[in-house]
Amino acid sequence: MVDVTLTINGTTVSRSTTPRRLLSDFIREDLGYTGTHVGCEHGYCGACTILVDGEPARACLMLAVQADGLQLETVESLAPSPDALHEIQQAFQDNHGLQCGFCTPGMLMTAKALLADNATPTEEEVREQIAGNLCRCTGYSQIVDAILSVGPVVRETP
Amino acid sequence: MTIRETNPRHFGSRAARSEDPRFLTGQGRYVADLTNVGTVHARFVRSPFAHAKVISVETSEALATPGVLAVFTGSDWADIGITCVSSYPGFQSSRMPILAGDTVRYNGEAVAMVLADDEYVAEDAARMVFVDYEPLQPLVDIADALADGAPRIHEDWEDNVFVKRRFVSDGFQDALDAAPHVVTQKWEMARHSGTPIECRAVVATYEPGRDHLTVWTSTQIPHLIKSGLAAALGRSEDGIRVVSPDVGGGFGVKAQLYPEEVACAQAAIALHKPIRWVEDRREHLLTAHHSREHMHEATMAYDDDGRILAYGVEVRVNMGPYSVFPWTATMDTGMAMGILPGPYRVGEYSASGFPVATNKAPFGAYRGVSRPAACFTTERMLDQVARERGLDPLEVRRRNLLQSEDFPHRSIGGLVYDSGTVRECLELLVEWTNYEDLRVDQERKRADGRLMGIGVVPFIEQTAHTSQEFLQRGVPIVFGYETSKLRLTPDGRLIISASIHSHGQGLETTLAQMAADALGIGLADIRVEFGDTDQVPYGSGTFASRSAVLAGGAARLASLELRDKLARVAAYIFEAAAEDIVFTDGHVSVRGTPTRAMQLSELCRIVYQRPEQIPPGETPSLEVSTTYDAPPGTGTYTSAAHLAVVEVDAETGRVQIDDYAVVEDCGRMINPMIVEGQITGGVAQGIGSAMLEEFVYDDQGNLMTTTLMDYLMPTATDVPRVRIRHIETPSDTVAGVRGMGEGGAIAPGAVLAAAVEDALLPLGPVVVDRLPLSPERVLRYADRARSNGR
Numbered sequence: 001m002v003d004v005t006l007t008i009n010g011t012t013v014s015r016s017t018t019p020r021r022l023l024s025d026f027i028r029e030d031l032g033y034t035g036t037h038v039g040c041e042h043g044y045c046g047a048c049t050i051l052v053d054g055e056p057a058r059a060c061l062m063l064a065v066q067a068d069g070l071q072l073e074t075v076e077s078l079a080p081s082p083d084a085l086h087e088i089q090q091a092f093q094d095n096h097g098l099q100c101g102f103c104t105p106g107m108l109m110t111a112k113a114l115l116a117d118n119a120t121p122t123e124e125e126v127r128e129q130i131a132g133n134l135c136r137c138t139g140y141s142q143i144v145d146a147i148l149s150v151g152p153v154v155r156e157t158p
Numbered sequence: 159m160t161i162r163e164t165n166p167r168h169f170g171s172r173a174a175r176s177e178d179p180r181f182l183t184g185q186g187r188y189v190a191d192l193t194n195v196g197t198v199h200a201r202f203v204r205s206p207f208a209h210a211k212v213i214s215v216e217t218s219e220a221l222a223t224p225g226v227l228a229v230f231t232g233s234d235w236a237d238i239g240i241t242c243v244s245s246y247p248g249f250q251s252s253r254m255p256i257l258a259g260d261t262v263r264y265n266g267e268a269v270a271m272v273l274a275d276d277e278y279v280a281e282d283a284a285r286m287v288f289v290d291y292e293p294l295q296p297l298v299d300i301a302d303a304l305a306d307g308a309p310r311i312h313e314d315w316e317d318n319v320f321v322k323r324r325f326v327s328d329g330f331q332d333a334l335d336a337a338p339h340v341v342t343q344k345w346e347m348a349r350h351s352g353t354p355i356e357c358r359a360v361v362a363t364y365e366p367g368r369d370h371l372t373v374w375t376s377t378q379i380p381h382l383i384k385s386g387l388a389a390a391l392g393r394s395e396d397g398i399r400v401v402s403p404d405v406g407g408g409f410g411v412k413a414q415l416y417p418e419e420v421a422c423a424q425a426a427i428a429l430h431k432p433i434r435w436v437e438d439r440r441e442h443l444l445t446a447h448h449s450r451e452h453m454h455e456a457t458m459a460y461d462d463d464g465r466i467l468a469y470g471v472e473v474r475v476n477m478g479p480y481s482v483f484p485w486t487a488t489m490d491t492g493m494a495m496g497i498l499p500g501p502y503r504v505g506e507y508s509a510s511g512f513p514v515a516t517n518k519a520p521f522g523a524y525r526g527v528s529r530p531a532a533c534f535t536t537e538r539m540l541d542q543v544a545r546e547r548g549l550d551p552l553e554v555r556r557r558n559l560l561q562s563e564d565f566p567h568r569s570i571g572g573l574v575y576d577s578g579t580v581r582e583c584l585e586l587l588v589e590w591t592n593y594e595d596l597r598v599d600q601e602r603k604r605a606d607g608r609l610m611g612i613g614v615v616p617f618i619e620q621t622a623h624t625s626q627e628f629l630q631r632g633v634p635i636v637f638g639y640e641t642s643k644l645r646l647t648p649d650g651r652l653i654i655s656a657s658i659h660s661h662g663q664g665l666e667t668t669l670a671q672m673a674a675d676a677l678g679i680g681l682a683d684i685r686v687e688f689g690d691t692d693q694v695p696y697g698s699g700t701f702a703s704r705s706a707v708l709a710g711g712a713a714r715l716a717s718l719e720l721r722d723k724l725a726r727v728a729a730y731i732f733e734a735a736a737e738d739i740v741f742t743d744g745h746v747s748v749r750g751t752p753t754r755a756m757q758l759s760e761l762c763r764i765v766y767q768r769p770e771q772i773p774p775g776e777t778p779s780l781e782v783s784t785t786y787d788a789p790p791g792t793g794t795y796t797s798a799a800h801l802a803v804v805e806v807d808a809e810t811g812r813v814q815i816d817d818y819a820v821v822e823d824c825g826r827m828i829n830p831m832i833v834e835g836q837i838t839g840g841v842a843q844g845i846g847s848a849m850l851e852e853f854v855y856d857d858q859g860n861l862m863t864t865t866l867m868d869y870l871m872p873t874a875t876d877v878p879r880v881r882i883r884h885i886e887t888p889s890d891t892v893a894g895v896r897g898m899g900e901g902g903a904i905a906p907g908a909v910l911a912a913a914v915e916d917a918l919l920p921l922g923p924v925v926v927d928r929l930p931l932s933p934e935r936v937l938r939y940a941d942r943a944r945s946n947g948r
Contacts, residue, residue, distance in 0.1 A: 020278065034191035035184015037406070039355045040439040044866035047355055075184035089182040093174055096835045099662030101181025102188065102356045102406025131873040134866070136355050136407050137662040139842030140874040142835060 004068045008033065009077035017064045024048045026064035027074060035075040035105045039134070046133030049106035050074050056113040075105035078112070087150055088112055097146035099137030107133045111147045123148060168674040169893065172831040173681055177666040186404040189359035189376045194432035197361075198227055199277040200422060201284040201435075203270035204444065205262035208296035208517040208859025209311075212260050212269060212289060220272055220286040225279040228429060229287060230271045232259040235424060238390050240415055244486040245632040249321040252312055252487075254480035254520065256390075256417045256424065262291070263311060263479035264519050265860050266444030271421050273429065277436075296517040296859035300453055300474050303516045311479050311515040320477065320487040324510040325495060326470075327570060333468035333506040337459030341542045345535045346928040347907065349451035349476065350851035352524045352843070353871060354661075356406020357437035358446055360419050362426035372399045373423050378408040378659050379484070379699030382635065384691050386415035386483050387423055398423075402689035405661035409843070410523030411446050412661070413701045415483040440864045447522030448853055451476040452490065452531035458539045464547040464554045470508035471498050471535060477513045478520040484635045485523060487513045492631050493528035496571040500536045501580040501618040501797070502558040507570040517859045523701060525840065526903040529619065530847060534929070537615045537908035541915065542925065550597075551912065552588060552614055559584070559616065572630070573620060573792065579823045579887050580797040584616040587799040587821040590883060596803060604920050609806040610816075611917025613909040616799040621824075621897025622707035623793030639787040640708035641695035644673060644716040646724075646780035648766040650744065650759025652677065652684045654713055657697020658705040659688045662839075663899055664832040665705055671828050672710040672893060673717035677724070678741030679758060695783055703897030706828060707794065708786050711892030716784035723780065728761055730773040786892060794889040796896045798822040800841075800905040806917040808940040811933030813849060813914055815878045818906075823885035824898035833898060834882050840902020842877045847903070848910040849931050850876070914939070922947020 005014040008031060015030055022041070027033050027050070039047035041060045048059040051073040078086040085093065088111050098104045107130065114121060114129040121129070126147050127140070135143060180186050203215075217229040232255060239253040258269045270287045274280035297303040297311060303318040311318050334340065361374040371393065377383050377400070384400040387393070405412060422433045437446070452475050459468040473494045481487035491511030499507055544554040559581050560567055567575040587593075596612055603610040620627070625638035643655040654669050670684040687693060697709070724746065725739040732739070734748040747755035762780060764771050769778045788794060803817040820837055827833045850870040854862045863869040880902075888894025907929050914936060915926040924943035928935065 018278070025277075028191075029193075033184070034188075035186075037188070037356070038190070038436075039357070039406075040866050042439065042865055042867075045355055045439075075182075079183050085179065085182060092182055093178040096175070096831050098178060098181055099664065099835060099839060100354070100356070100405065100407040101177070101186045101662075102354070104181050105184050108182070127874040131875045134355060134871055134873065136353065136409070136843070136871065137839045138835060139838035139840075139877050139880060141838055141877070141879045144874065 002065050004064050006067045006070050006072060008072040009074060019063065019065055021064045022060055023062040023064045023067050024059035027059055027072070033074045033076050037102055037105055039102065046110065047103050047106045049109045049133060051109055051113060056110050073109070075108055078108060091146040091149045095142045095146035095149060097138065097143040103133060103135045107135065107143060115147065115150060166675045168671045168681055169828060170826065171671070171829065173667055173671060173829055175664050175667045176670060176681060177664070188356055188404050188406050189361055189374050190436045192361050192374055194361065194363060197432045197434045198273045198275060198429060199280045199434055200425065201272050201280040202268040202418065203272065203284050203287045203289065204441070205258065205265060205267045205269055207262060207291050207293050208265045208298065209294040210262050210291040211294060212258060212262060213292055214290045215270055216288040217270065220283040223279065223283040223286055225276050226272065226274045226283045228273045230257060230425065232257040232269060238420065238424065240386065240390055240417060240420065240483050242481045242483040242486045243634060244321060244488045246321045246323060246488060250312070250315045252480045254417060256420045264517050266441070266519060268417060271425060273425055273433065298517060298855055298857060298859045300476050300514045300516065303514050311517065318515045320481060320513040320515060322510070322512055323491065323495065326508040327506045330468055330470065330506040330508045334457065334459050334470070337467045338461060339546060340457060340459045341539065341546060342457045343539065343542060343925060344927060345454045345456060345538055347450050347452045347531045347534060348852040348930055349448050349518065350847060350853055351446065351448045352409025352411040353442070353869070354407025354409055354411060357439060357442040358412065358416065358418065359436045360422040361432060361434045362422040363432045364426040364430060366430055370397050371423055371427065372401065373419060374401045374403060375419050376405050376412055377402045378405065378413040378661060378701055380659065380689050380691050381657060381696050382484050382699055383415055383419060387420060390420045391423060400691045402659055405659065408661040408700070409525045410449065410527065410701060413699065414447050414485070414522040439866060443864050443869055444861055445519055447482060448478070448519045449521060449524035450531065450847065452494065454531065454535040456535050456539050458543060460543050464543050464549050464557055466502060466504050466558050468506035469499060469504045472510045474512045474514055475521070476516050476518060478518045479515055480520050482520055482522050484633060486633055488632060489523070490528040494532045496573050497529055497532045497620065498536055499569050499571045500533065501560050501578060501616055503560060504570050509571070518855060525843060526900045529904045530844065530907050533615065533617050533904050534908045534911065538911060541912050545923065552593060555584060555616055575618060575795045576890065577887065578618050578795050578797050579885055580616045580618050580799065582885055583797045583799040583821040583823055586883060586885065587801050587819060590821070591801050591819050609808055609917040609920060611804050611806065611913040611915065612801070613912030613916065614799070614801045615905045615908045615912065617905050619703065619796045619798065619901050619904060620793040621703035621796050622788045622891065623702065624787040624791040626791035627793055637698040638791065639785045640697045640705065640712055641783060641785045642669065642709050642712035642716055643695050643781065643783040644713065644720055646720060646762050648763050650683070650757065650762040652679060654684065654686045655694040656686065656688055656709040656713065657695045658709040659700045661700065663700070663705065663836065664829065668706055668828045668832060669710055669713050673713045676717035676721045676741070677758070679744055683744070703899040703901070707788055707891050707895055707897050710828065710895065711788060712784045712786035714892050715786060716782040719782045719784065720780060723776070724761055727765055727772050727776060731771060788891045794891050794896045796822065796824045796898050796901055798901050798905065800909045802909045802913045804910065804913040804917055806914055806936060808921060811936035813931060813936060815845070818878050819881040820902070821883045821885065822898065822901060823887050825889040825896035826886055826894035827884065828895060830884065836899055837882050837902040838880045840900065841880045841906055842872050844903040844906025845877055845910070846872045848907040848929055852930050918943040
């Protein structure tokens with residue numbers, strides 16, 4: 001067993017874990033943040049995308065021990081309060097950017113990172129950036145519209 | 159029976175979805191999110207062979223692994239299995255084992271189940287189960303299974319065909335013989351599947367004290383899973399509760415009873431512990447039921463003007479080894495035989511259907527079931543007729559399409575088209591996309607050496623078909639009605655419990671939209687629940703573009719009955735006539751007398767808590783359960799037309815989709831935003847079918863595409879913006895709606911194949927006869943076109 005200390009959504013946690021435990025399993029099952037979904041466990045579908053020190057990463061491609069000392073953000077970090085949505089979340093609802101909801105957490109975290117990097121992306125840039133997140137329901141256009149609709153103020157202060 | 163609110167507020171609005179906030183905040187609850195104290199984790203040991211004798215299964219090393227509680231093998235559960243027998247004469251039945259016994263019949267079939275207190279340990283131990291196989295000749299392709307002298311997949315069968323069915327109209331042969339022109343062509347659609355982003359997952363618990371089993375499973379059909387489990391396990395249904403919580407996409411893949419569901423239930427009973435199995439992606443691609451692998455041999459006779467005189471198709475579908483519950487192995491062939499004539503006047507018709515047993519993975523439903531293949535064949539045949547006669551493909555459609563006056567229409571395929579505006583959809587599409595200008599643009603681009611192609615396809619889709627359709631299909635369970643139970647709480651909120659489910663379709667919102675207006679309440683005051691067989695009424699579930707029509711219709715009817723009762727109570731209290739009671743914005747009042755009003759919540763409280771104030775003879779309850787089967791049960795038809803513009807790069811095989819446009823008539827729209835989301839998502843899946851997705855097997859029956867890097871689904875850079883326009887022709891169902899969940903996925907294969915074939919024409923004529931259009935295949939078509947053009 002290995003001790004791991006990391007910060008998740010602003011809270012510092014310490015756990016003892018096996019060296020081989022995937023970060024995705026650690027987040028979901030040991031820390032209880034089940035909003036991070038697992039869709040392929042080989043780094044392709046993007047459902048488990050979280051932010052690691054602000055950069056998007058596949059939680060299924062990291063071991064929990066690799067996250068020692070790092071700052072993690074999951075979908076649970078987005079909403080400012082239990083009864084309010086983050087602007088990106090609101091944009092997804094307003095634009096019907098989700099259907100079954102399974103890819104949504106990863107898509108939202110990717111969207112947050114891309115808007116932090118580029119406050120005024122073009123449609124093509126958005127499509128390129130989210131091409132690493134599979135959605136089987138929407139056909140993507142509504143997700144693209146949602147991301148493009150997020151106001152510049154929000155884009156600049158992620 | 160079209161029931162319409164005179165002044166709808168919620169029905170027809172682009173209401174934001176009620177289910178969204180929990181999904182957006184990571185608070186959806188999918189099966190893998192559930193936790194139970196003392197959970198035992200399951201992994202399956204799966205066959206590396208497509209067809210083999212199982213000589214022995216050695217489990218001692220696995221059992222000796224610390225943390226392992228049990229290992230089950232085929233011999234432990236030899237007496238349970240999944241059977242689904244069609245009533246068609248001559249149907250050869252199969253039994254899908256829970257764990258394979260002495261024979262494995264597809265790559266990935268489970269031979270053992272390992273249970274451990276840790277998921278990682280279970281996976282380790284699964285590798286410590288040693289199975290001795292004796293490989294048998296695998297029957298991979300349809301031709302292998304039909305070959306003379308082919309070994310039989312099931313020893314007691316006469317051959318490898320589940321059932322042979324044939325229909326020939328009386329004048330078919332004469333019409334074929336007398337026709338001036340005949341075209342014959344083979345068409346193929348590759349094996350692929352719905353592949354939701356959430357894989358399958360099951361949690362099963364057993365309470366010995368109550369002899370009660372609970373199975374949480376990611377399924378579209380919770381009550382049918384309960385009935386199927388009861389049959390497989392020999393238990394009574396009252397001792398089984400199935401709960402399907404949030405489902406991360408279904409698309410038909412989750413509309414079958416799977417052996418893993420039975421295995422988890424059986425293990426929970428055996429061990430008296432909660433059993434959890436979360437499928438990994440490799441298992442999903444290997445074993446979650448595949449779909450779509452159709453081979454059609456079509457003959458079309460036509461006159462000088464390109465009018466169809468006779469149409470004949472032999473349909474062969476590669477079904478894998480077992481008949482699946484609840485569909486049997488006849489669904490795809492049967493549906494193809496019915497719908498192949500499509501929206502056209504077909505005078506004489508012949509169809510035969512051969513669901514062929516092979517050593518590929520079992521075959522189940524996928525959005526559009528069979529219709530994408532049927533549409534592909536019929537539309538591709540019309541494109542050949544157009545080319546032979548030197549006509550524009552659009553013109554050939556115009557000459558053959560059913561006209562408004564032809565509806566209702568009993569098709570020669572045996573279906574009853576209640577109504578149809580397919581001609582109107584096509585004409586609007588042509589006008590809206592400036593089809594004539596597209597052809598001019600194409601000429602210009604061709605002059606510049608660019609390969610631009612256009613595909614245009616109208617189709618008609620049977621939706622919300624119930625008993626009369628499923629009786630014909632010979633399935634053991636006839637999927638008829640759906641039921642919605644409405645309850646008003648004492649504080650005036652509405653709970654809708656529905657026998658269907660929702661896995662992306664937004665039914666949590668649209669069922670509320672169906673019920674809200676009659677009671678004058680807002681969507682925020684309505685909760686819709688699905689999936690828990692202890693809470694929701696019995697019904698079939700969500701598939702076949704039926705849930706909004708059937709459960710929505712039932713919800714609308716129940717809301718009217720509730721309103722009638724509330725009106726009688728209010729009339730008694732206000733000393734007014736019941737027909738003068740109006741319900742708006744959470745208030746109940748007497749028409750024209752605004753002073754006589756109360757909140758709906760107050761009226762509900764009176765019914766439940768002040769029985770002395772309600773009229774004598776009224777029961778103190780506000781609960782109505784209504785069943786609806788959209789009579790006459792043959793389905794209500796949705797019309798549509800799709801158009802695509804592509805540009806092909808004949809050097810790389812890349813196909814760029816420059817435009818994709820859809821006109822669809824799904825009757826009255828409950829929520830146009832959701833309708834458009836369904837169309838766009840369906841088209842995206844259809845583009846996957848057309849361009850990318852294929853389960854590739856080697857000649858030994860091993861699946862080669864077992865990761866998402868090999869099995870390619872469309873990404874945001876593969877799917878263009880889908881442009882959509884609507885025609886709204888009410889159907890005769892409650893509220894005038896038609897089903898539309900599958901439609902988007904039906905036409906893209908036909909449309910894009912036509913567009914690519916059209917694009918390649920300057921190189922020479924070629925028949926684009928097989929999907930998907932991978933770059934490799936497009937290059938081959940381009941080569942063939944060049945050599946044909948020489």
